[in-house]
Amino acid sequence: MVQAGADAIGLVFYSPSPRSVTVEQAQQLLTHIPPYVQTVGLFVNASPEEILAVLQNVALDVLQLHGDESPEMCQQIAQLTKRRWYKAIQVKPDLNLINEIQRYQHAGASAILLDAWHPDLKGGTGLQFDWSQFPKLDIPLILAGGLNPDNIAEAITLTQPFAVDVSGGVEAKKGIKDQRLIKKFMQGVHCGSAKRSD
Incomplete structure (x- = not known):
């Protein structure tokens, strides 16, 4: 991903995920x-102490909180770890999305990640939500x-x-990234960004 031009790399500290990594x-x-x-x-739903234990051994710049963490819990994690954080929100059909985003924004989130909703899985579903719901805030x-890439x-x-x-969309199989798909994906990113700036 880095060689293809990615600005950030994600490491998954959630053992049920096929993409999880150890310290x-x-x-x-x-x-x-x-x-x-x-x-x-x-x-995903890790305690502040569990996250701090990882940070004592792994130099992370940012935390992505991808579970059911409340704004108050996110604040506690930020205060203990001294890290910037952003919250992943699954876009459920009946969710007041703007209100939900603002709850975490007021709690100090650096950014909000909007993901597809799944009743059981926390990300990595391969599903997409209705992009027309994507707000401007x-x-x-x-x-x-x-x-x-498509x-x-x-x-x-x-x-x-x-x-x-992106994760699953550039994998040959779950947890195994495909360099060809990564390169094609990044070409699409540049193409979409160029259209946006026209």
Whole structure:
């Protein structure tokens, strides 16, 4: 991903995920990350102490909180870890999305990641939500959910996000990234970004 031009790399600290990494694996992976590329740690319903234990061994720049963490819990995590954070929100059909985003914005989120909703899974579903629901607000919004090399240019053109987040859409199989798909995806990112700035 880095060689293809990614600005940030995500490390999943959630053991049920097929993409999860151990602290030792994360330490090894970070030796390959160049300067100026952000390292993001993804956590799902982890306690502040569990996150702090990871941070004592893994140099993460940003925390992505991808579970059912309340705004108050996110604030507690931020105060203890001294890290910037953003909240992943699953776009449920009946959710007041703008109100939900603002709850976390007021709690200090640096950004909000909008993902497809699934009743059981916390991200990595390969599903996408209705991009017409993507709001325009005064906080950076990250688009996730069902993105792949074939739809990323259209997704960026329609939603004009601050950033995009991809995982399954560039995998040969679950947890195994495909360099060819990554390169094609990044070409689509550049194409969509160019259209947005026209």
